[in-house]
Amino acid sequence: MDDKSIVELYWQRSEQAITETAAKYEKYCYSIAHSILNNNEDAEESVNDTYNEAWDTIPPHRPSILSTFLGKITRRLSIDKFRHRNAAKRGGGEMPLVLDELQDCIASDKNIEQEYEKKRLSEVVNAFVISLPEIEQKVFLCRYWYMDSIEVICKQFEFSESKVKSMLYRTREKLRDMLVKEGFQ
Amino acid sequence: MTNYAILEALNNVDDECVKNAKTTTIKTPGKFKTSGLRWGAMVACFCLLLVVSIMAVYQIQNGADPNGPTIPPVTNNTSDSQLSVEQGICVGGKLYMPDTELSEKATKENIGVVVGPVSFDNKTTLDVYAYEYLPNDGKTSRVIVPVKDSFYVYSFYSYMPNDNENWIIDLLSQAAYVEIRDVNYYGTATVYSKISDNELDAIIEFLSLLGEPHTRNENELDQYYFDKFKNQFKEGEIWISEDGGISLGGNQTVINKFDDLVNGESRIIVVVMEDSTYLTYHYFEGAGVIRLEDFGYGYILTEEQIEKINHLIDLI
Structure with missing residues (x-):
């Protein structure tokens, strides 16, 4: 499904939007999250949180580039999680x-x-x-x-x-x- | 301001830029970067033509076997990859032109990943293909380079010999193929599927016609570079390679040289970086010249060695 249609599903408040987002961008978001967190569970959690935040923010937002929009959310959430976790300085990952x-x-x-x-x-x-x-x-x-x-x-x-x-x-x-x-x- | 602040600020970078970052335009291999290089290539072609002509005349006059020696078959150690030489390679006095079929085999798909450009004489002319062909020897990373502007090829990328002193011999004895390298230290011959001494001699003879440094004797080679560089640099001067400088670690770099640290080898340079420590070899003993190359690093030092280096730095 193209991005425009997925965004439209969000605007229609159809839960199918999450399914389609996951189908198309889960790998992308997961890769960002995992690079930051270096932990499968945390990365998966970040990706799920990304879907939730996307659900909460579209509408009113109508992102022109859905991938980057989701990526930014994942990245921000993952950085927050990383800080929260306050891993050891040399704890691994990038x-x-x-x-x-x-x-x-x-x-x-x-x-x-x-x-x-x-x-x-x-x-x-x-x-x-x-x-x-x-x-x-x-x-x-x-x-x-x-x-x-x-x-x-x-x-x-x-x-x-x-x-x-x-x-x-x-x-x-x-x-x-x-x-x-x-x-x- | 914290580094987190920059990370967070980056989150607001233009969407298009972020999206485009993952779409890479791969450079076209072998494109000429400078007009000087283009001229150089033309001169190289001319020289090649000249030498081939001389050799043809020589062969006719001396009744040499018109077929010349054959390139030995690829050994079991090697992959099916063959050398992709666009303008031929001279072995045993015969110029072998590229075999289309074999050249086609030497693609990224069956050789490996292009790991970066290699520079001869500070000009980027080639692409380096890393691949593995020596099984279970712990020295798996080799390269093969399709040559664009000459018949030279280059092998040996991150080869890490166990024995510093005899590393060239080590390389020669284990290499599946020794190839000819452009003007460079140790710029004699390299092998692809092990060539015979006669063939290597023929390569050396060929190189001599070109006026290239040619010897299998490491000391002679050192002497060559001593002669080459002794008037070019002052004693103790550090020569930083022009192609990329010495930003090896990406962080502030401290360079030091030390003698007799490893196996009594005095022509060893230590490159100490904030984030790692590497050794590289390019010190021409007696010439007072240190050549540092961006792409080359060898051993990761032991803690004990690092401690000793730090002590030396303190002394300085």
């Missing part, structure tokens, strides 16, 4: 590595929990991502949005491991510079 790498971009631990700053940060990060050349953008998002392992990224792009790491490093440096320039300390 999350600890991703967090470590993003640490490069942070000048200090001070400040910013306010909504305004969060929103501004989102805008800056979004602008940054959009400004990246195509390949760098894709690699960056695969790593930090989808939390793909370096190995998976290498396979997807047919790059060597060192090339991917090198590219990510440079991109993080750029992000760091931009964040500093924008006053995020």
